[in-house]
Amino acid sequence: xxxxxxDQTAPPAxxxxxxxxxxxxxxxxxxxxxxxxxxxxxxxxxFAGLDGDPYLPVRDRxxxxxxxxxxxxxxxxxxxxxxARAREAGVEDIRIVEQxxxxxxxxxxxxxPGVMCDSTSLVYMPxxxxxxxxxxxxxxxxxxxxxxxxxxxxxxxxxxxxxFHTRVTALDWDENAxxxxxxxxRGDRFTANFVGIGPGPLNIPKVPRIPxxxxxxxxxxHTSRWDFAYTGGxxxxxxxxxxxxxxxxxxAGAPLDKLNDKRVAVIGTGATGVQxxxxxxxxxxxxxxxxxxxxxxxxxxxxxxxxxxFARIATPGWxxxxxxxFLEAVIPPFGPPGPDEPEDYVNDGWTEIAKxxxxxxxxxxxxxxxxxxxxxxxxxxxxxxxxQIRARVDAVVDDPETAEQLxxxxxxxxxxxxxxxxxxxxxxxxxxxxxxxDGKGVERFTEHAVVVDGTKYEVDCVIFASGFEYxxxxxxxxxxxxxxxxxxxxxxxxxxxxxxLHGMFVHGxxxxxxxxxxxxxxxxxxxxxxxxxxxxxxxxxxxxxxSRGQAEVEVTEEAQNAWCDMLLQGHxxxxxxxxxxxxxxxxxxxxxxxxxLEGPYPxxxxxxxxxxxxxxxxxxxxGLAFRRARQGGDDVDSGSRQLxxxxxxxxxxxxxxxxxxxxxx
Ligand code: NDP
Numbered sequence: 221x222x223x224x225x226x227d228q229t230a231p232p233a234x235x236x237x238x239x240x241x242x243x244x245x246x247x248x249x250x251x252x253x254x255x256x257x258x259x260x261x262x263x264x265x266x267f268a269g270l271d272g273d274p275y276l277p278v279r280d281r282x283x284x285x286x287x288x289x290x291x292x293x294x295x296x297x298x299x300x301x302x303x304a305r306a307r308e309a310g311v312e313d314i315r316i317v318e319q320x321x322x323x324x325x326x327x328x329x330x331x332x333p334g335v336m337c338d339s340t341s342l343v344y345m346p347x348x349x350x351x352x353x354x355x356x357x358x359x360x361x362x363x364x365x366x367x368x369x370x371x372x373x374x375x376x377x378x379x380x381x382x383x384f385h386t387r388v389t390a391l392d393w394d395e396n397a398x399x400x401x402x403x404x405x406r407g408d409r410f411t412a413n414f415v416g417i418g419p420g421p422l423n424i425p426k427v428p429r430i431p432x433x434x435x436x437x438x439x440x441x442h443t444s445r446w447d448f449a450y451t452g453g454x455x456x457x458x459x460x461x462x463x464x465x466x467x468x469x470x471x472a473g474a475p476l477d478k479l480n481d482k483r484v485a486v487i488g489t490g491a492t493g494v495q496x497x498x499x500x501x502x503x504x505x506x507x508x509x510x511x512x513x514x515x516x517x518x519x520x521x522x523x524x525x526x527x528x529x530f531a532r533i534a535t536p537g538w539x540x541x542x543x544x545x546f547l548e549a550v551i552p553p554f555g556p557p558g559p560d561e562p563e564d565y566v567n568d569g570w571t572e573i574a575k576x577x578x579x580x581x582x583x584x585x586x587x588x589x590x591x592x593x594x595x596x597x598x599x600x601x602x603x604x605x606x607x608q609i610r611a612r613v614d615a616v617v618d619d620p621e622t623a624e625q626l627x628x629x630x631x632x633x634x635x636x637x638x639x640x641x642x643x644x645x646x647x648x649x650x651x652x653x654x655x656x657x658d659g660k661g662v663e664r665f666t667e668h669a670v671v672v673d674g675t676k677y678e679v680d681c682v683i684f685a686s687g688f689e690y691x692x693x694x695x696x697x698x699x700x701x702x703x704x705x706x707x708x709x710x711x712x713x714x715x716x717x718x719x720x721l722h723g724m725f726v727h728g729x730x731x732x733x734x735x736x737x738x739x740x741x742x743x744x745x746x747x748x749x750x751x752x753x754x755x756x757x758x759x760x761x762x763x764x765x766x767s768r769g770q771a772e773v774e775v776t777e778e779a780q781n782a783w784c785d786m787l788l789q790g791h792x793x794x795x796x797x798x799x800x801x802x803x804x805x806x807x808x809x810x811x812x813x814x815x816x817l818e819g820p821y822p823x824x825x826x827x828x829x830x831x832x833x834x835x836x837x838x839x840x841x842x843g844l845a846f847r848r849a850r851q852g853g854d855d856v857d858s859g860s861r862q863l864x865x866x867x868x869x870x871x872x873x874x875x876x877x878x879x880x881x882x883x884x885x
Contacts, residue, residue, distance in 0.1 A: 235603050247629040248800045251513065251659040256809040257691045260426040266434050269445030275331065276321030278385045283407030288313040288381060290762060291402055291412035293388050296325015298418030298735045298751040300369055301346050303378045305755035309763055315381040317388055317404065324369040326422050327362055332443045333457035333476060333499035335362030338491065338639060339746045340566050343546045346748045349539040351375045354530050359522045361458045383408060391415060391702040393730065398771040398848055400731065414762050418735040419698050422688040432665035439681040443492050452478035461498035461642050476503035483678060485670050487662055488685030489515055494638045496685060501646035508653050508677050510670060512661045513800055516609045516628040518569045520639040543749050547826055550745060552577040554824055556589050569639045570745045573632065576601055602631045616644040625656040634799030690803040694718060694736055704729035717814035721783045721843050722832060724754060725775035733758045738818035739787060741825040753829050760836035761844065770846040779843025787819050
């Protein structure tokens, strides 16, 4: 297994923290803008690849009008883990409905050159243990992750009933039949006992409303709809960067050969921009990288996974152990850390961040462990970490002026931390030009140019690495109306902000599960773990309903209110107003009730997952109400019988839970 080559042990330099604080504030202040989130818009018809699917043709098919036990909307890892856990639990008829032409979600749409995962594959790629797959690299590239999504689909037999290239247009609860009706843009109208909704947080690409954007006559597309017909290359171009180490970058995959004589602009230097620049730098005639705020880019140290070493790791249940270990290693403690540093299996840039925090917190005597003291220690540690990241820029980038402009001046978690060993190096190429906008962003477009501070940069093509709509309400990003009990719309129920239990169960919307970030586990570096934990909870609730011989399950209003009250009393938003603006801190705008309601579980993801697991394993499902005997009374169907057996088996392994099994005498 490769190791992280960054020197994390170097003694910290003396820093003028007051001067740094002033610099951070100045950098934030010059980026604050009155239009906040509304500075962005969704893609218009002006962008290539917006209509249909740039990767797979849409095939004609007959509309579907049947019934399934469990339908899930979204075929990314949320839907796949939901399908997998429901299948393991014995649910026989499962249907995933997906807008893309295959499973994969973000990995289906994001095929840009250099696409890879920032979290190590052994914890990011779900169900490795179950499918028996060994990832090839410590940080897998997009195509391998996409293929793993397909593998899960095949392994759990989820293709058979799946509907691809299909957009749900409405979800309606039928109170008489206790069923959901799912309507789609392909003429489908089928029913389901239970529905899950997993749109993912990055499902709608956004672009800045730059004046003149529609007058630009050259080519334009968003990174999540990569136009290989224009650039040359194909999915394998993902391997054109990020495979090697700082000392020995590996170049592989189809070149973007149609860009050889082109002047290309990239707008955006977040996690995606950092990943595409190295490939474009290799292949474009001239590359102009338009930067509003630099990312902090730490060492990646990718490399192959050694099958022999993997064989030593992969004893039964290995991935669950790795996931637990990663979560414990990556989350800074919520109280005084233990005296010994826990073993760190993953050992990468993410776990290093928390390791550093724990090391610093160990210096604080337990009696002085106040929020103020902890805050001061963490701030000091952060100054040093960011100093190290800025020093890396100086060490890598030849031109001192360019290096200066590439330095991030903010706390590490104001922006998504990035890890790459070819991004900063790209700026040493003669064909690559950093256009720093000093926090202001691109000024405007003309017919042939991108304009910054009055200077025109003539380009043939503009690639927007400008991210995804994040702050808008979930029900808007879902893109279809959901009508629950009594004809109530989800948009009405959430008019003042999202309300749920565990971020998943919504009062007034029986037999419905929402799988997303807010109100539950953290927006951490390993989202798939959250999806899988949600999937287990969902499968248990489906089984719990069926095994009780009931047709409906719904969270009580009291339980939902108690959960939301607890969230509102929790920690304030962690990404504070002192940060440079971005989607992590609501673009620097104050948090209203709706944003505060979208906070995470205050005690953090380790505690959340533990609590949620105990909750579903108990079989009591406190806060949920079960009602309406299914036709045939308590004649439990075969799926739920198997599920019940599974729950019993799990619980029997854990004596704490044997008291409260569903159906226990
Ligand atoms: P981001 O929202 O993180 O970045 C958008 C970029 O566009 C920022 O650099 C932003 O600058 C810039 N920008 C916006 N408006 C303008 C403008 N008018 N002029 C110039 N620049 C502008 O989007 P990404 O696609 O990079 O990343 C989104 C998320 O996707 C990540 O946070 C991460 O969660 C995920 N991701 C995950 C990966 C993984 O490995 N798992 C890999 C890639 C992405 P500013 O910072 O000033 O706002």
